[in-house]
Amino acid sequence: MTRRALLAALLAGIGWPAAARSQDRPSYSSRAEVQQFIDEVVGLHGFERERVEGWLDAARYSETAERLMQPAPPFGQRDWYEYRARYLGESRIRAGVAFWRDWSSALEQARDWFGVPPEIIVAIIGVETYFGRNTGNFRTIDVLATLTFDYLRRAEFYRKELVELLLLAREQRMDPLDFKGSFAGAIGLPQFMPGSVRRYAIDFDGDDRIDLMSSPVDAIGSVANFLVEHGWQREQPILFDAVANENIVAALGGGIRAQVTWGEALAAGVIANLPIAPETPVIVIDLPYVDTTGATARLYRVGTANFSALLQYNRSYFYATSVVELAAALKRAAAPS
Numbered sequence: 001m002t003r004r005a006l007l008a009a010l011l012a013g014i015g016w017p018a019a020a021r022s023q024d025r026p027s028y029s030s031r032a033e034v035q036q037f038i039d040e041v042v043g044l045h046g047f048e049r050e051r052v053e054g055w056l057d058a059a060r061y062s063e064t065a066e067r068l069m070q071p072a073p074p075f076g077q078r079d080w081y082e083y084r085a086r087y088l089g090e091s092r093i094r095a096g097v098a099f100w101r102d103w104s105s106a107l108e109q110a111r112d113w114f115g116v117p118p119e120i121i122v123a124i125i126g127v128e129t130y131f132g133r134n135t136g137n138f139r140t141i142d143v144l145a146t147l148t149f150d151y152l153r154r155a156e157f158y159r160k161e162l163v164e165l166l167l168l169a170r171e172q173r174m175d176p177l178d179f180k181g182s183f184a185g186a187i188g189l190p191q192f193m194p195g196s197v198r199r200y201a202i203d204f205d206g207d208d209r210i211d212l213m214s215s216p217v218d219a220i221g222s223v224a225n226f227l228v229e230h231g232w233q234r235e236q237p238i239l240f241d242a243v244a245n246e247n248i249v250a251a252l253g254g255g256i257r258a259q260v261t262w263g264e265a266l267a268a269g270v271i272a273n274l275p276i277a278p279e280t281p282v283i284v285i286d287l288p289y290v291d292t293t294g295a296t297a298r299l300y301r302v303g304t305a306n307f308s309a310l311l312q313y314n315r316s317y318f319y320a321t322s323v324v325e326l327a328a329a330l331k332r333a334a335a336p337s
Helices: 004-011 015-024 033-045 050-060 064-070 080-087 091-103 102-115 118-128 140-148 151-174 194-200 216-229 245-249 262-268 305-313 318-333
Strands: 237-241 281-290 296-303
Touching: 033 050, 033 140, 033 151, 050 140, 064 140, 080 281, 080 305, 080 318, 091 102, 091 118, 091 318, 102 118, 102 216, 118 216, 118 305, 118 318, 151 194, 194 216, 216 305, 245 281, 262 281, 281 305, 281 318, 296 305, 296 318, 305 318
Parallel strands: none
Antiparallel strands: 237 296, 281 296
16 A cells, blocks of 8 residues: 555544544634735735635635645655556556547647647546546645645645635636645646646637646646646657666756756766767656665666656656656557557
């Protein structure tokens, strides 16, 4: 059982007391810091005070969301192969091929318009929500209010996203209380935060509204648009095997951006025969895993600007590499026999 699943199972066992404690808490709008937030929203964005107070009065503290957002306890060493196995099972690959077949027209259109291959878009949606099966059932306003006012670890980020939710609801002529998603506040098939919905989501099915919760076509176009806005390059390869070591990775800067050239990586000691020019921007990453002796070993990869675009979606090397490998598996499985 994964760490998140174990924690969720434990929380499920205490769900009734958590709900009771949530009901006993004073309403959000009764708190001084929430009134300050309301002042800012009304003053900067022209909302009616009574409406914002009403939405926040209706918001409920989510103990489950706050607990799930805590840093995972150190159960053991990080293991690339363990993480990879979550997303490359046969059932997910079969479901991905079916999703690809069902929405092939939109995926081909996204390839034509944005230059993002269908398998990459399908893999992202597959990793994020199992192709729409697991989009989350947390009310988004509850999650964002909780993470803004009760979970101080990243309060400023979630404060901004709570404002983005209210703006998104106004733009889409929806009630802010109607949005549902993950325990982190992400929405729809591609799991965009409200701010990302406003900046990168598009109406790709032509019905004059953006709907990431129930329109796979909008989700497909929005994922492609997000990647392009974060530097995706048409026809550029994504990720390659390489030989390196921890010192080389550290010397080249790490991070999530392709900020050194392939020529500089070669000069630093990376070994690989890649079909890219020396001036191509790259990022060199490591993927730790536990070997048969229980020790930590590492695989090394060289990513291009396209891999960096995937890291803008989720800053985890494990995540982005899983997307690349799931995409490759989907392409093989979907190929004519």
